[in-house]
Amino acid sequence: MLASMQQISVSPVFVGRGSEITELTDALRRAGTGSPQAVLIGGEAGIGKTRLLEEFLQRACDGGAVTTLGSCLEVGAEGLPYAPLATALRRLHRSLGAEFEAAAAGSEGHLARLLSEFGEADGEPNDEYGRARLFEHTARLFERFGAERTLVLAVEDLHWSDRSTRELLAFLVRTLHRSRVLLVATYRTDDLHRRHPLRPFLAELERLRTVQRLELARFGRREVAAQLAGILGTGAPDHQLVDRILRRSEGNPFFVEELATAFEDGCGAGLTDSLRDILLVRVEGLDEEAQRVVRIAAEGGSHVEHALLAAVLDDDEEALIEALRAAVGANILRPDSEGEGYRFRHALVREAVSDDLLPGERHRINRKFALAVEAQPQLVPCDALPARLANYWYHAHDPARALPTALDAARAARRRNAFAEQLGMLERALELWDQVSEEVLTHTLRPYDWAETYPPGSCDHSPADADCDRIQLVDVLAEAVVAARRCGDRERGLSLAKRGLRLVDEAEHPVRSAWFRINRARMLGNLRRSGDDEEIARAYRLVDGLPPSAVQAEVFALAAGVAVVRSPRLEHLELAQRAIRIAEQVGAHSVEVHARMTLGSLRYDLLGDAEGGLAELTAAVERARQLGVPDLLLRGINNLASMQRGLGRAEEAVRLAREGLEYADGNGLQRNIGNILTGNLVEALADLGQVREAQELLAASELVGLPGSHAEFLDRMGGDLAVLRGDFATAATLLAQARAANRVGQAQHSVPISRLAVRLAAYGGRPLEARAELLAALAEEGRLGYEADVYPLLVEAAGVEADSLGLPEAEAGRAEVLAAIAAAGADLRPQSPLHHGWARLLEAELARARAADTPEQWARAVTELRPTGLPYPLALALLRAAEAEVRAGRRESAAELLREAAELAAARGDRPLGAQIAALAERAGLTLTPAARPAAAAAPVQAVGDSFGLTPRERDVLRLLARGWTNRQIAEELYISPKTASVHVSNILGKLEVGGRGEAAALAHRLRLFPDDLAPAGR
CATH class of the missing domain: 1.25.40 (Serine Threonine Protein Phosphatase 5, Tetratricopeptide repeat)
Known part of the structure; x- marks a missing residue:
């Protein structure tokens, strides 16, 4: 309704930024050749990032590219993951229709976690691998889009981005290698304090060769004059006015616009020095009703829907339209591109309006938004509903309503595999817990969803115990531990698990206590930190002798599984068998299959029963296929390939590894579990002598692999292949990296790493x-x-x-x-x-x-x-x-x-x-x-050293050098001067192409240049 209104203060001409447009255009051209690019545009608030992006997107669209845009949300964004990507995909869906659906074919169930238009999400578990699958299918969607045409994905305001969005964007940048895709993102530099989460994200991406970072500078006098001319429409502006506005704005384009508006309103340029006053001057020029609408809209979020605003204001529709018309006409609010709501002209204006509210006024407005959304949930998009409601109640300072809605928002984030946002909402719930009465905890909060965190049977209470039927603080902590582990924040997970253990009386609730222990053990193992053995041992003591439960089976299975890669003993074989029996009894099918895989490895390792181990592992793989759990099946295929390779059946190992990689690719796990499968395939190919393919696979894996994922394996394999090429310097570097990554010292990695070290020392003449x-x-x-x-x-x-x-x-x-x-x-x-x-x-x-x-x-x-x-x-x-x-x-x-x-x-x-x-x-x-020669004409064995071009005297010197003699001893033995002996030694080192006396001696012995001289000769 208001979308066509004129916005008087925006310059109708695009000013400056010629070099930036050129760099963006060059990046678009490179992307068009099939080399995906990313450009990160930074600058202070008001510097013109949005205007530059709008101009570039229009030019890209005019050039035939498909463009889409999403913005990160500021207010109400907590717990709402993937917001900019969901918006961008929704716009693509609306503009491309059937073409979009064709590109998403086969991935709808995964992409539904990003875009609700795809209906219900698939029924796969919400675990770490579920998130990997979501990322993989999203990347595949963009690859399909970028196969035939160039796609520009733009994201604004990264400084407000949620962690899941950042991680998905980083994944796309790292993994889109053969697609015509350009990713452009903007962020505020003045918001990036020392601990801002965007800082490490930018530093990580900037190391990639396909990523370019632009910093927008302020305008100079020439650009300010051009901007004023466009805004005022009066030709060349007065020199004094340009100087005054340049001085006051300091070249910030947004402030230039605000000051130009003040000049048009007759205020000159003599505004107060307060930035907030500069931003509020045109708000205060509105009538009282329009100001009220703007103040309420400021608490609605970065974007507020028209229907929601109307419900909160509860005013006459005509009066609301007039107030909005005034705000849009003054360029304070803008209709969004779909015409369903409004955004502030600039986030700085919204911040100034919000900061100008009284504390009680802000709480009251948020309460109105919360009540309106509760009464009419359809007023906001369904995927944003839980987070928006949770944030409105939180900012309304109503703990009794904020706590349950925070838990609902956490559950919604978990269903979207957005574990960082889930963790944030759970931590908010923990913050609010003590502020809520026992009555609210008992009657308002719905029972905890046990199955998502604790396996069946892990509640220590009897079914009649009321505590087992309502949520408890320890339940929230347990869910937070899992969320922290899944989002990779294992330090926080360790802290939360420790807090959970303090709340749980292990004598009264041993199963819960054991659950926290094994989760701590897993996170310590992931962090390559000691202490996991102690946690597993404590968990074992807690559950040993208790009635069967899924947690008990998991403790036994984990203890046996960890032992496989460390120091397996016969007791661990029995432990794996106990885990299988208990898991079968309580219906913990995944735990059972994990334990069977461990049992197969232990039969091979401990009993020397190779065929029995293979049979056990093969049966476990088939059981995993029936269960349809991708990460479980891939663990089995990986272990089976490794076992076959260890037995010398490299061709079978290659077949299995290829099968696993194909399955991983089809289930969105190529860049996750696929790394170790790639390592197994590379190793088996090298065993077979197919080194070129092995090198190509390893190079591709390094390009798409996630940082730190099985680095000890891939780096060591890279070192082995470098040795085959004779590139000992690269091999030494990769050896050091592999050792650094293998801090825990698993035998499956440490033995081959030691072998590589031995080979490098030997080739370097360092016995x-x-x-x-x-x-x-x-x-x-x-x-x-x-x-x-x-x-x-x-x-x-x-x-x-x-x-x-x-x-x-x-x-x-x-x-x-x-x-x-x-x-x-x-x-x-x-x-x-x-x-x-x-x-x-x-x-x-x-x-x-x-x-x-x-x-x-x-x-x-x-x-x-x-x-x-x-x-x-x-x-x-x-x-x-x-x-x-x-x-x-x-x-x-x-x-x-x-x-x-x-x-x-x-x-x-x-x-x-x-x-x-x-x-x-x-x-x-x-x-x-x-070619054979007659036996009678066979040439005699060459004299020692002839193949190196050594003279007879140098051969004599080398013989003594190989015995470890000094130059003086050599000189005395051969009746020459020490200086002459030194010259001979230097010549010998050069002809042998070695770096020192020790290497020369080692080479002489290794090649048996003096076969009659095998024992040391002293003087």
């Missing part, structure tokens, strides 16, 4: 460092069940000891290290052909480290490893067998072994191993090509 890494790894507990990782660690560590034979500093302690390696190998239980092959390799490497290996030992290892089809351990065995054959004088046999090893190393892209194979062939005078 003592490699030894230290090994001994530290052997000191850790819980290595059983990881034969596929422990065997390679032991084999490669034994290889380092063999390569450093004759190195003086490595001789001390060698016998003890070899004994420790042998003892660790004896503790392992080979359960597959791969394990048996590694066991033969270990025996041979230990013999080589004592200079006692035989060709027959290596031949047995080769024979065991051939059926596995895995290139790496076989190539290593072939190399060592070839070395043994060379020493035995069987050159043709050695050449055949080396050629096969070279082919395997090349196919896998293993450059370091390939270099060792080539070096042996060169030293032995063997060719790696299949």
Whole structure:
């Protein structure tokens, strides 16, 4: 009705901001090529962010892009999640209709949590994974929109954004990689105090190459003059007026508009210095009735519906329209784009009007809004109703009404997987609890929804106990603990759980107390902090011996599950079996399947029953399929893939990991659980020698992965692949990152990390460092069940000891290290052909480290490893067998072994191993090509050092250097000066391409340049 009214103070021309428009246009162009972009526009209040955005959106629309806009809400926004995105999607839905519905096909049940027009949300649980699914399906919707045309999603006033909105926006920015989407967001810089939650959000996004940040500066004299000319419509304004308004406004465009209006009204520019007075001057120019309407609208929120305003005012409709017409005509209020309500011309004006209200007046107005909404809920959108009502009662200072509505708003936020907003409303309820009478708590609050937080059967009371039928403070705390855990605020969750434990008498309510304990344990584990074992042990003592309950089953299952990745013992096997029996008895189906998966792993780890463990885990996966719980099924597929890979069945592991990734993608969990499935797939592909695909998958995972998600696994895999490329510097960096992420030290991660460290130290010519890494790894507990990782660690560590034979500093302690390696190998239980092959390799490497290996030992290892089809351990065995054959004088046999090893190393892209194979062939005078020569014409073995271009004197120096002699000792032995010895050493280091004397000595021993010099020689 009022949408066409003229707004006199807005300049009809767009002033300045040429460089900003250019940067936005460039970002739009890049997005149009399929490279999604994000632009964050900051500036102080009134600087012109909205005007710049409006101008750009119009130009983008004129250029053929689809644009949509949503604004974050200021007043009444608490507990109302996703508001700007819901508005933006609603506008897209209205403008695109069938095209929008086609893009959303298959995701309606998930997107209903954002847009009520899609009807009822799906029936999936509201848990952490539910939120991940919502985010994934939202990203998929924008990907479909951006497949054929460019989409611009604009969000205003990020400084008022709720946490769920920020997290969803960050997810979109990180995950939209091949879509024609441009995200533009504005925020106030002067609102960002040191602890403002938007600060870390901006810092996180700014690190991404697709994100650009613009800061709008104030206008100079030229822009102010142009703005005044447009507003006043009088051509070039008077110079003195420009100077006065520039001085008073300090170049803030909004203040320029307000001061220009004052000038038109005959006030000159001589307004009071108070900012509030500047903002209120045109409000005070309205008649009394219009001022009353504006004051009431200011408490309605950033946006207030016409019907709601009419219900609150309860005035004659004609009088209300006239008052609104005056407010719109004075450019204080604006009709919104849909014509259903009003917004203030600028948030600063609303703030000034609200701040000018008396305290009692503000409470009274909010009470009127609350009563109107309670009487006619249809006055506000249904998805905003619980939060709006809760906030009106809260700001009305009526705890008895604010508490139940806060709980209702928390439940509504939970149904939308907006756990941060749920937590905020629950904490408000906790704040109000003591202000509400016992009568209200008993008769007004509806019973707590137990099933959402406590599993069935976790109430310690008898069914007849009244306390079990009404909400209690501990119930709110329990829900807040879950909300904090789900939204990732685990520090707050720990604090809330601790408060809950103080309220619960564990002797009277052991099950509730145990529930809080296991939730604390989970959060401590997520935070990689110690103490979770103690919490689980305490929970176990509380429920052991009690009647069966879901909490009891969960405690037992959690205790057994944590042990799997730490130090499993036979008692944990029994514990998993107890958890299964109890879960079956009480109907806790998900807990039962979790426990069965744990049991499968324990049978493999503890009993050495590989086939039994596989069968148990396979059956649990099928049960998870029947239940239809995506995260449970993916846990099973992931564990099954890992177990198959550990047994050497890499092809089956690849199949399972691919299946899991496809399922994760279809259920919105690709960027969550998908990360660890990707890690398993990468590892299995590397085992098979398909390194290029493994590298591509890992690179893609790093692009879309959430920060910190399974970083220890993905970083370590990245380090392993870097070693294959010979990029030791990158591998060392990734090793450090993996160690930092694996602070808890789970064996499934720490053993492969130690192996990577040993390999890097060995390739760097640091045998003592490699030894230290090994001994530290052997000191850790819980290595059983990881034969596929422990065997390679032991084999490669034994290889380092063999390569450093004759190195003086490595001789001390060698016998003890070899004994420790042998003892660790004896503790392992080979359960597959791969394990048996590694066991033969270990025996041979230990013999080589004592200079006692035989060709027959290596031949047995080769024979065991051939059926596995895995290139790496076989190539290593072939190399060592070839070395043994060379020493035995069987050159043709050695050449055949080396050629096969070279082919395997090349196919896998293993450059370091390939270099060792080539070096042996060169030293032995063997060719790696299949062309054969007559045996009689075979070339003799090259002289030691010829392959490096060493002179005879340098070979003599290197022999002594390898014994650990100093330059002076070398000089005395060879009858040369110490200076000449130093020159020879420098030349040797350069020709060997090593960084120091230790590396040169290690290389000489590893390559057996002096095979007759295996024992240290002293003087």
